[in-house]
């Protein structure tokens with residue numbers, strides 16, 4: 001059978017729609033919690049191929065201007081995870097298997113019901129381990145750790161993954177294969193300078209500026225700001241009056257956010273897209289503010305002719321909300 005090399009896989013992955021491709025040897029996952037260890041998904045796998053799909057920065061434009069909120073949640077979040085990357089994974093699986101190697105895709109599709117993902121802990125709630133010594137299904141691999149293992153970039157203080165090409169603007173998908181491919185070196189650059197702009201601009205103030213968490217991966221210590229997951233999930237869905245122009249009057253944000261799974265979506269005044277809750281905060285701190293900072297520092301390898309941001313970000317003041325609801329929400333539109 002024809003030889004398959006890392007260079008061939010990377011070239012083909014890009015032809016199939018990935019923007020970046022990095023390869024990690026499986027020993028780099030040594031020490032991972034079993035519930036997040038990809039070696040349990042495909043024990044004979046020799047490497048983990050990480051694919052990055054850029055979120056074009058234009059997908060954020062409508063939210064950045066405050067005038068079109070649907071693009072990022074649909075095309076930049078659910079669309080990449082549920083449509084674009086699964087197609088690339090399928091095409092790449094078939095292509096690799098034509099060389100006689102098995103290729104097991106691990107798409108970025110949450111297994112909420114079985115893993116208790118809402119708590120962001122690897123804590124399966126409803127599934128039975130099928131053999132002695134195995135973790136319960138579904139294993140939920142941390143794509144950020146895997147992308148680090150594959151040499152694609154670094155995890156920022158925000159816990160969002162940063163690449164030299166796109167900064168924080170990408171999503172990931174994974175492929176495991178028994179093909180003996182050459183791994184990439186770990187990225188040794190320093191994109192994150194701990195400026196803390198992500199934490200300050202986060203709508204939910206979910207990133208601590210004083211407390212950190214850290215792990216060691218492939219001999220490298222990785223540290224990020226402690227994240228309050230409930231504040232993060234509440235804010236990203238638009239649970240703040242300052243950054244959600246659709247938020248109904250008098251909503252108990254905390255109560256609704258605590259039970260945000262599927263059936264409760266919509267409390268934020270905006271529809272869910274492609275199986276994902278509407279992320280209408282548009283990653284204000286961890287992605288957009290970070291991107292502005294990386295662009296200002298000139299560290300991104302894919303620069304633009306124009307800056308992403310050229311004026312102060314918008315904010316909805318309490319007076320704006322009071323005035324809007326005093327007028328009678330939606331009445332003017334209904335009269336047109």
Ligand code: SF4
Pocket residue numbers: 156157158159191192193194195196197198199289290291293
């Ligand atoms: S905003 Fe600053 S501190 Fe936060 S991840 Fe980006 S570079 Fe790091």
